[in-house]
Amino acid sequence: MSSGRGRDAHPAPTLEMVAAAAGVSRATVSRVVNAAPNVSDAIAEAVNEAILKLNYVPNRAARSLVSRRTQVIALVVPETTAKLFSDPFFATVVQGVALYLSDTDFTLNMLIASEMRSDKTRRYLLGGNADGALVVSHHEGDHSYDRLDLSLPIVYGGRPLLESESESYFVDVDNVAGAAEATEHLIATGRRSIATIAGPQDMPPGFDRLRGWRRAMDSAGLPAALVEYGDFTPDSGAEAMRRLLDRGEPIDGLFAANDQMAAGAYSVILERGLRIPHDIAVAGFDNNYFGSTAVPALTTIDQPSLELGRTMAEVLVRRIEGKPVDRVTMMPTSLVVRASTAPRDA
Amino acid sequence: MSSGRGRDAHPAPTLEMVAAAAGVSRATVSRVVNAAPNVSDAIAEAVNEAILKLNYVPNRAARSLVSRRTQVIALVVPETTAKLFSDPFFATVVQGVALYLSDTDFTLNMLIASEMRSDKTRRYLLGGNADGALVVSHHEGDHSYDRLDLSLPIVYGGRPLLESESESYFVDVDNVAGAAEATEHLIATGRRSIATIAGPQDMPPGFDRLRGWRRAMDSAGLPAALVEYGDFTPDSGAEAMRRLLDRGEPIDGLFAANDQMAAGAYSVILERGLRIPHDIAVAGFDNNYFGSTAVPALTTIDQPSLELGRTMAEVLVRRIEGKPVDRVTMMPTSLVVRASTAPRDA
DNA sequence: GTGAAAGCGCTAACAA
DNA sequence: TTGTTAGCGCTTTCAC
Numbered sequence: 001m002s003s004g005r006g007r008d009a010h011p012a013p014t015l016e017m018v019a020a021a022a023g024v025s026r027a028t029v030s031r032v033v034n035a036a037p038n039v040s041d042a043i044a045e046a047v048n049e050a051i052l053k054l055n056y057v058p059n060r061a062a063r064s065l066v067s068r069r070t071q072v073i074a075l076v077v078p079e080t081t082a083k084l085f086s087d088p089f090f091a092t093v094v095q096g097v098a099l100y101l102s103d104t105d106f107t108l109n110m111l112i113a114s115e116m117r118s119d120k121t122r123r124y125l126l127g128g129n130a131d132g133a134l135v136v137s138h139h140e141g142d143h144s145y146d147r148l149d150l151s152l153p154i155v156y157g158g159r160p161l162l163e164s165e166s167e168s169y170f171v172d173v174d175n176v177a178g179a180a181e182a183t184e185h186l187i188a189t190g191r192r193s194i195a196t197i198a199g200p201q202d203m204p205p206g207f208d209r210l211r212g213w214r215r216a217m218d219s220a221g222l223p224a225a226l227v228e229y230g231d232f233t234p235d236s237g238a239e240a241m242r243r244l245l246d247r248g249e250p251i252d253g254l255f256a257a258n259d260q261m262a263a264g265a266y267s268v269i270l271e272r273g274l275r276i277p278h279d280i281a282v283a284g285f286d287n288n289y290f291g292s293t294a295v296p297a298l299t300t301i302d303q304p305s306l307e308l309g310r311t312m313a314e315v316l317v318r319r320i321e322g323k324p325v326d327r328v329t330m331m332p333t334s335l336v337v338r339a340s341t342a343p344r345d346a
Numbered sequence: 347m348s349s350g351r352g353r354d355a356h357p358a359p360t361l362e363m364v365a366a367a368a369g370v371s372r373a374t375v376s377r378v379v380n381a382a383p384n385v386s387d388a389i390a391e392a393v394n395e396a397i398l399k400l401n402y403v404p405n406r407a408a409r410s411l412v413s414r415r416t417q418v419i420a421l422v423v424p425e426t427t428a429k430l431f432s433d434p435f436f437a438t439v440v441q442g443v444a445l446y447l448s449d450t451d452f453t454l455n456m457l458i459a460s461e462m463r464s465d466k467t468r469r470y471l472l473g474g475n476a477d478g479a480l481v482v483s484h485h486e487g488d489h490s491y492d493r494l495d496l497s498l499p500i501v502y503g504g505r506p507l508l509e510s511e512s513e514s515y516f517v518d519v520d521n522v523a524g525a526a527e528a529t530e531h532l533i534a535t536g537r538r539s540i541a542t543i544a545g546p547q548d549m550p551p552g553f554d555r556l557r558g559w560r561r562a563m564d565s566a567g568l569p570a571a572l573v574e575y576g577d578f579t580p581d582s583g584a585e586a587m588r589r590l591l592d593r594g595e596p597i598d599g600l601f602a603a604n605d606q607m608a609a610g611a612y613s614v615i616l617e618r619g620l621r622i623p624h625d626i627a628v629a630g631f632d633n634n635y636f637g638s639t640a641v642p643a644l645t646t647i648d649q650p651s652l653e654l655g656r657t658m659a660e661v662l663v664r665r666i667e668g669k670p671v672d673r674v675t676m677m678p679t680s681l682v683v684r685a686s687t688a689p690r691d692a
Numbered sequence: 693g694t695g696a697a698a699g700c701g702c703t704a705a706c707a708a
Numbered sequence: 709t710t711g712t713t714a715g716c717g718c719t720t721t722c723a724c
Binding site for chain 2: 718
């Protein structure tokens with residue numbers, strides 16, 4: 001079994017061949033191809049005809065070599081994310097990026113960055129293989145590529161852990177506002193003793209969502225004391241819920257920092273003979289299948305992951321093209337109301 | 347707010363600079379970089395030292411221009427798939443591809459192919475922008491890029507609808523064997539009246555999984571008559587289950603052609619007051635969250651999606667490098683036994 | 693084993 | 709408005 005029939009079957013027409021066919025110089029063809037302003041219509045037409053006839057496609061390598069632009073955007077993905085292929089959030093962000101770029105002249109290059117070969121990624125980026133890079137830091141706040149930004153523009157997904165220490169460009173979801181909205185919704189349905197299962201405080205989403213819950217509780221004049229922490233896994237959510245209930249204080253509402261932990265909390269609530277939403281109304285964050293397939297379906301905060309990716313790409317392209325862009329872009333979240341926060345007597 | 351600080355901050359060292367630093371000619375540096383056999387150890391060492399000191403990285407554009415190789419592999423994704431970001435299967439395949447390529451010198455280029463701009467994709471591929479292409483046809487059997495294979499090697503995910511009409515290289519999952527295994531498992535747990543909810547018969551997975559069910563039933567001497575069709579959505583699974591039960595014939599086992607349809611069937615089974623697995627044991631196919639989060643958890647057939655992607659990439663790289671490869675590669679599936687097929691009295 | 697020189701296909705001054 | 713010319717950084721005969 002042989003293979004690779006070689007691109008030599010099709011001896012790829014060159015600019016020179018087009019020039020010959022159209023009876024003009026290579027420079028003129030180049031001008032037409034690049035839509036330069038100063039070409040007479042008659043000549044342009046003749047050239048375009050030749051291009052069509054020969055089925056000419058410019059050679060990117062040659063173009064990049066002289067123009068110093070690759071028309072490539074690198075998407076850096078941490079290997080851990082790649083292995084944890086159970087993450088719909090990540091996949092959606094990537095698709096948003098790809099979708100946006102498909103309407104531009106840029107091409108998307110996916111790089112898997114592992115700790116082991118981290119310099120391979122750096123070298124690739126520094127080697128002039130891309131005009132810019134997108135780093136999907138998976139909301140962990142890792143902006144360790146910051147230094148590279150001196151050599152090529154970088155845009156992160158998710159804010160850095162310490163904003164003050166970074167000058168990086170990033171696009172993020174407004175976690176504080178989202179968490180506040182979920183909590184306000186709980187309050188609006190008549191709940192007063194609202195607990196929260198927070199995420200890790202060394203991750204921006206964990207930290208910000210707790211802040212949002214606090215803000216809403218404070219604004220409503222309710223005590224923000226019922227807090228337990230988890231690590232975003234269902235199991236940790238279950239354990240946090242157990243600790244919460246073991247405090248012996250009344251709880252009629254719960255905001256979990258993500259849907260997975262809410263799902264974990266569900267099992268404990270039911271196991272204790274309590275009903276959702278009758279005894280405890282529950283809201284989550286993320287809007288993924290853990291919430292949508294739960295029974296009762298979980299009220300949650302939707303993150304615009306597709307838009308997040310799209311926006312990251314847009315910000316990067318603007319930077320590359322030298323157009324003005326804000327260093328930080330926040331994407332709005334939206335509340336998805338489902339059965340888990342239904343009013344008690346509806 | 348400005349931007350793109352230009353790669354000129356770092357004036358990217360060239361081969362020429364390395365040559366100067368090492369006191370040799372550019373040709374020699376090139377030989378060292380490309381690990382040519384005929385370079386004396388002493389010189390090679392000196393060159394490597396210079397490379398390290400200058401932090402030299404070869405310019406791909408220049409290299410591609412002369413070598414006629416791009417070291418790029420294109421991944422063509424249909425836009426519908428990109429929009430339907432709810433598909434973990436697809437995301438995992440892509441990650442498998444990326445993971446494999448990260449250990450090679452190839453780089454992954456994602457292309458979104460829409461019907462509207464389909465020639466953009468073709469032109470890209472024909473324009474010598476990639477050394478080969480991977481087409482994730484999402485198991486729909488669409489091998490419409492077949493003609494391109496004359497100009498550059500292409501490997502598909504999923505077999506073509508009509509094998510006879512295509513000479514394409516592809517990697518697929520053994521749907522027939524998987525479906526048969528699930529059905530045999532049902533039989534082994536003592537079920538005899540086993541129905542199936544099949545997928546669309548114009549899609550290879552739909553067609554093949556029905557064949558697998560039939561094969562298992564025939565081998566066991568059981569009648570293969572209880573068949574209804576769905577379109578792989580949960581709703582269609584629910585309706586098919588309804589039709590199945592409305593036939594009035596006894597059913598004690600069900601093989602659904604995917605987990606989503608199994609989930610749909612679950613709701614109807616429970617709604618009719620039947621118990622899973624006591625009255626009806628259920629098995630699905632895909633092993634995604636529809637099955638793992640269902641109650642009771644669904645026995646299903648696992649597809650090695652990560653491996654599928656990895657293998658597609660491997661087959662393509664072998665073709666590009668002119669090494670022998672089989673035109674068709676089948677990946678094995680595996681049975682995941684869960685509560686939905688537990689023996690009646692266990 | 694090493695160097696000199698030509699050229700891959702294109703763009704961008706500069707001339708005309 | 710169009711053509712001429714000189715490279716971009718690399719690989720690759722061909723001499724030595």
